[in-house]
Amino acid sequence: MTIRHLRIFMAVCEHGGNVTKAAASLHMSQPAVSLAIRELETYYGVQLFERNGRHLKIAEAGRRLAVYAVSITGTFDDMEETMRSWETSGPLHVGASITIGSQFLPSYVSAFSARYPDSQVKAMVAPGALLEEKVLMNELDFALVEGAVHDSAFVSKRYMQDRLAMVLRPSARHLNRSVITLEEFRAMPFLLREKGSGTREVFDNAVEKAGFSVEPVWEAYSTTALLKAAEQGLGAAVLPYRMVVPALQSGRVIELVPEELDFTRSFHIIYQKHKHLTAAARDFIQLCIDYEMDYPLIHHSALE
Missing domain, CATH: 3.40.190.10 (Periplasmic binding protein-like II)
Structure with a gap:
């Protein structure tokens, strides 16, 4: 039994047992629809419809299956939509050190949300040591920290001079x-x-x-x-x-x-070495990198 069987069954129900109309709505042949109904009945060992020529009248077992079929196909469709859009609409868990979190993170999130309105950014602002722990525990997708992290478990990318x-x-x-x-x-x-x-x-x-x-x-x-x-x-x-x-x-x-x-000093983006970054996460990181180009650092040093 597959989702396809349930969709065919629901189409026959929606067309009042008219197999011909159900087949047309599904762009299938009438024999293929009839075969799918028989396969369902064989699978469950029940009669889903009472037959009268080409027209079928739903039986008690069919009415019970219809309740489940509506729920199952609806849940399946929701799952399909969610998973297929996950790369751009799934939640993003971002960490930032206190300086970056107070000074830059709001601008990053605002710009990102304008580009990905369906993706929720969940932020954590905390000391760098705690952020490293959260990244390793996979509670954060990545973190923005002050200074490089010299640990082989992380990828550490410089993204801004400070x-x-x-x-x-x-x-x-x-x-x-x-x-x-x-x-x-x-x-x-x-x-x-x-x-x-x-x-x-x-x-x-x-x-x-x-x-x-x-x-x-x-x-x-x-x-x-x-x-x-x-x-x-x-x-x-x-x-x-x-x-x-x-x-x-x-x-x-x-x-x-x-x-x-x-x-x-430099700011760095850190994440687990083998972490899969979604398309949204990669875009967020690129947005952070681009920020320095838009707001360059003015140098003022006695060493120059």
Whole structure:
């Protein structure tokens, strides 16, 4: 018994037992329709129709089968539509680190949803270590993280160049200055992201290479909180450049670049090595890659 048998059976029912009309509606021959009905009756060992020449009258067993046939064929059609469109309309589970999630992910999802209105994006914004776990557990299709992941279980693709900016409230002391010495830098009260974050890792690595370390006066998960603290004159916040552009343009903060320190970094897309990415997932990734072309990073470094 196949879906084809049920569709033929339903066509005969819909045409009041008229095999000729049922065959015409299915673009089949009358003998082929009659054969399919007999095969169904043989399969179940029941009489589905009472015969009167070319016309059939549905029997009690036929009425019972019709109830199931409507449900089964409807469910089958739903399955066909869902699975055939899965590559472009299935749900997409995306992870992003806190910086990327707060600064870029909303733009990515908005642009993607305009292109794939039937595909639901389920997002998770969390520290990079947790995102790696979720990708390995297949709870996320892929994740956008700060820095490369050196684990053979992942594919890690660079998709955007980024840099950190040290910003603080404008003051007469720093008027008309853009570069400071390492001694001045070390004396700053720092407002930093928490240990373990991608932003903090870039900062710590840079100062470690210069041969020293710093103890921040503030540590926070929230980049917004750190920027607000810098605007209030509580210290120097070291944050992703693209995030602080509006505050720089409005004059609420200024950027100072320390000599001999390199705060550049890359964002990466990670997913399982053997993960099948749907067409929608591949397009989302390409959208992220294209974003840097539309919003290029403005470099400002004492090393240049």
